[in-house]
Amino acid sequence: METYGKIFVVVAVLAVILVGIFVYMFIIDRKLGKLEKEVSGEDSHKKL
Amino acid sequence: MIRQYWWKLLSFLLLLYAVTYGFYVYTPDLPVIHESIRNLFFHVGMWFGMFTMLIVSFIYSLKYLKGFDEKNDRVAVEAVNVGLLFGVLGIFTGMIWANFTWGSPWVKDPKLNGAAVGLVIYLAYMILRSSVEDRHKRAKVSAVYNIFAFVLWIIFVMILPRIATDSMHPAAAGKETTVLPMHLDPSMRTVFYPAMIGWILLGTWILQVRIRISKIKHQVEEF
Numbered sequence: 001m002e003t004y005g006k007i008f009v010v011v012a013v014l015a016v017i018l019v020g021i022f023v024y025m026f027i028i029d030r031k032l033g034k035l036e037k038e039v040s041g042e043d044s045h046k047k048l
Numbered sequence: 049m050i051r052q053y054w055w056k057l058l059s060f061l062l063l064l065y066a067v068t069y070g071f072y073v074y075t076p077d078l079p080v081i082h083e084s085i086r087n088l089f090f091h092v093g094m095w096f097g098m099f100t101m102l103i104v105s106f107i108y109s110l111k112y113l114k115g116f117d118e119k120n121d122r123v124a125v126e127a128v129n130v131g132l133l134f135g136v137l138g139i140f141t142g143m144i145w146a147n148f149t150w151g152s153p154w155v156k157d158p159k160l161n162g163a164a165v166g167l168v169i170y171l172a173y174m175i176l177r178s179s180v181e182d183r184h185k186r187a188k189v190s191a192v193y194n195i196f197a198f199v200l201w202i203i204f205v206m207i208l209p210r211i212a213t214d215s216m217h218p219a220a221a222g223k224e225t226t227v228l229p230m231h232l233d234p235s236m237r238t239v240f241y242p243a244m245i246g247w248i249l250l251g252t253w254i255l256q257v258r259i260r261i262s263k264i265k266h267q268v269e270e271f
Binding site for chain 1: 059060063067071072253257267268
């Protein structure tokens, strides 16, 4: 990694943003999974 | 867990690779463009993402018309939604890039105008949907429109700019530039293709989340 020009600073910032976005997406995904379970559970409960 | 998430993780790894190695990989020093050629890994990714979403939407609209299953209609709308997100980002990132290479955020260019018309076609799809009250009628009318929209989009964004002779956009006819994927420098290809797959997978993830939300909404409304 060359230090001339300090492009690595930009690379580090972009990497952090990317990690943040993907962690956020993952959390949304998991929350949605729980919600899906709840809704389909409610569904079968009502059928009874 | 791994079975559900592997392609999402792959999307992350590919994009992480693009935003890191994408700044170190060798790029040919072209006049005017210089280092901004690295935008290819990001700006073009938006169009790959949009195109993928529009293909998905087109296929699901056809599926809807073959059997009128509302599930397919829901996929079609959500895909257009995500496609529009990518399209808007593609336009804006393009404007930034154009500002620094062509001197203006918007130039009279067949590719740019085509992309703008393409966006409007799909905005009209969303407006059309919101203007029809009846659920079944909305699904049918918009599925038919969507098939036309896709064909028009291909013509305006992919065919017309390519036969136009006065385009300054690199992805145009007869341009001997290194900016077209097939003319791309081999070292740049090592980042370009993984990045495109990464963007497409990220779009697919967002699409999947949107479809699941819409499915839950539908289930709740059924009660």
